Structures are given as structure tokens and as C-alpha cells.
Amino acid sequence: MRLGRLILAVCGTAALAAASGVFVVALSLALYAALEPPLGPAGAAAAVAVACLLILASAGLVLLLIATRRPRRAAASEGGDFGAELLELARRRPVLALFGAAAATAIGLSALRNPRIVSGLVSVVLGLRRPL
Numbered sequence: 001m002r003l004g005r006l007i008l009a010v011c012g013t014a015a016l017a018a019a020s021g022v023f024v025v026a027l028s029l030a031l032y033a034a035l036e037p038p039l040g041p042a043g044a045a046a047a048v049a050v051a052c053l054l055i056l057a058s059a060g061l062v063l064l065l066i067a068t069r070r071p072r073r074a075a076a077s078e079g080g081d082f083g084a085e086l087l088e089l090a091r092r093r094p095v096l097a098l099f100g101a102a103a104a105t106a107i108g109l110s111a112l113r114n115p116r117i118v119s120g121l122v123s124v125v126l127g128l129r130r131p132l
Contacts, residue, residue, distance in 0.1 A: 028052065038113065047109075058101060062094040 028048050035044040090097035 024052075051105075054101070054105060058098050062098070065091055065094060 028051075031051060032044045032048050035047045039047060
């Protein structure tokens with residue numbers, strides 16, 4: 001009975017790994033097709049490589065955090081540093097941190113494509129009278 005469950009678990013894991021591989025390849029192809037007209041073939045390939053690198057680095061960081069998890073502190077720091085609070089949030093909720101990193105990357109890529117939007121946002125934030 002246990003051998004049957006083990007075989008089913010191994011087959012299910014293999015099917016999940018194969019489906020994940022197909023999913024990643026399809027997303028990479030879609031990203032390449034979307035970025036190829038504005039960036040050209042080499043730029044689109046580099047962007048896909050960077051996106052894959054970010055995903056792998058994020059997954060590795062999550063696994064590293066899980067492997068080296070320390071017991072939680074009883075009292076939270078009151079005069080906390082913003083960076084320390086972000087790191088603590090990433091430790092507590094790694095999936096949220098991953099989505100935040102992906103959103104920041106998307107915003108950065110869109111800012112690279114259209115710097116006029118960035119200058120307008122900077123003008124609004126700094127309170128300048130005219131956008132640059």
C-alpha cells in the first residue's frame with residue numbers, strides 16, 4: 001500500500017515539474033515576443049535572461065530564508081530602520097516580497113522605456129511647478 005502511494009507521489013512530482021518547465025518556456029517566449037519589437041532580438045533575449053535570473057535569485061533567496069529560519073523575536077524594534085522593516089517583512093512573507101520585487105522591476109523597465117513619465121512623477125513628488 002505504501003509503495004503505491006510513493007509511486008503516485010513520484011509520478012505527480014514529475015508531472016508537476018514537467019508542467020512547470022513548459023509554463024516557464026511559454027512565458028519566456030511570450031516575454032521575448034513582447035519585447036522584441038522595441039528592443040530588437042538581442043535586447044529581448046537579454047531581458048528574458050534577466051527576468052529568468054531574477055526569478056531564480058528570488059527562489060533561491062526564499063529557499064535560503066526557509067533553510068536558515070531563526071526563531072522570532074519577542075519584541076519588535078520601535079525606532080526601526082525602514083530597510084530593516086522591509087527585510088523583516090520579506091522574512092515573514094516571502095511571496096509578498098517576491099511580488100513587490102517583480103512590481104519594482106516592471107516599474108523600472110517601464111521607466112527605462114519612457115523617461116518622460118519618470119520626470120513627471122519626480123516633478124510631482126518634489127513639488128516643481130513645471131514637469132521636466
